[in-house]
Amino acid sequence: MEPKKNPKSNLEKDLTLYFMIGLVAVLSMSYTAIEWKTYDNVITCPINPDFDTDMGEIPPMTFQKLPPPPKPKIQAPPIIEIAPDDEEIIETVIESNEPDQSTEIVNYTDIDVADVDEPEEIPFSVIENVPIFPGCENATNQGTCFQEMMQKHIKKNFHYPELAKEMGLQGRVNVIFTIQKDGSISGIKMRGPHEVLERExxxxxxxxxxxxxxxQRGTPVKVPFAIPITFKLQ
Incomplete structure (x- = not known):
């Protein structure tokens, strides 16, 4: 047996009506809230009839007479003086010093020729005539002979210092010296790993x-020369 629904209990029958009533109520409250106006409390002060509104006698208006403005100063026009005429300037004629047919030719023997200043010191690699080591006078290449004789001299006079052997010192000492204009040796400078090797x-x-x-051009000059000396323990 199916249960029968009472048509009076249908809740959806007036749903649209209730929705429209609620919508109108919400819009009315919103409009009222927006248009609601409030006013500040105005405190009114009663006028005292006994208040004396008479401010006294108004002083009369006075006018002061100002002094007239000063007159503008008018400067006198400048006095124009007529300057005397300039003296006549005599122009100096500058004669040309360019040679022409009447120019006298100077003899070339009358012209002093300055001596060429040669430097006092010229490196061994660029000097015209290298220093000559004794025994290389008749050598074909005196520069190569000079190098060979230097090596022979070092080997002949080489002595390993005993202190250097005890300390285990070894290395290369770079030596530079100058061959003077008279052929003597001077200006010996050394740079090595230790003072003992430099002294040797x-x-x-x-x-x-x-x-x-x-x-250099037939004139004796100073010639610096550099050579390394190697100290090596056996």
């Missing part, structure tokens, strides 16, 4: 014999 290198170079000085 200086002793060897100081024993070099006097040489024939190097020449």
């Amino acid at each position: 290198a200086k002793r060897i170079i100081s024993k070099l014999p006097r040489m024939t000085p190097g020449k």
Whole structure:
């Protein structure tokens, strides 16, 4: 047996009506809230009838007479003086110093020629005539002979210092010296790993014999020369 629904209990029958009533109520409250106006409390002060509104006698208006403005200063026009005429300027004629047919030709023997200043010191690699080591006077290549004789001199006078052997010192000492204009040796400078080796290198170079000085254009000049001396323990 199916249960029968009472048509009076249908809740959806007036749903649209209730929705429209609620919508109108919400819009009315919203409009009222927006248009609601409030006013500040105005405090009114009663007018005291006994208040004296008479401000007294109004002083009369006075007018002060100002002094007239100062008159503008008018400067006198400048006095124009007529300057005397300039003196006549005599122009100086500059004669040309260019040679022409009437120019006298100077004899070339009357012209002093300045001596060419040669530097006092010229490196061994660029000098015209290298210093001549004793025994290389008749050598074909005196530069190569100079190098060979230097090596022979070092080997002949080489002595390994005992202190250097005890300390285990070894290395290369770079030596540079100057062959003077008279062929003597001077200005010995050393740079090596230890002072003991430097002293021995200086002793060897100081024993070099006097040489024939190097020449540049026939004039004796100072010639610096550098050579390494190697100290090596066996």
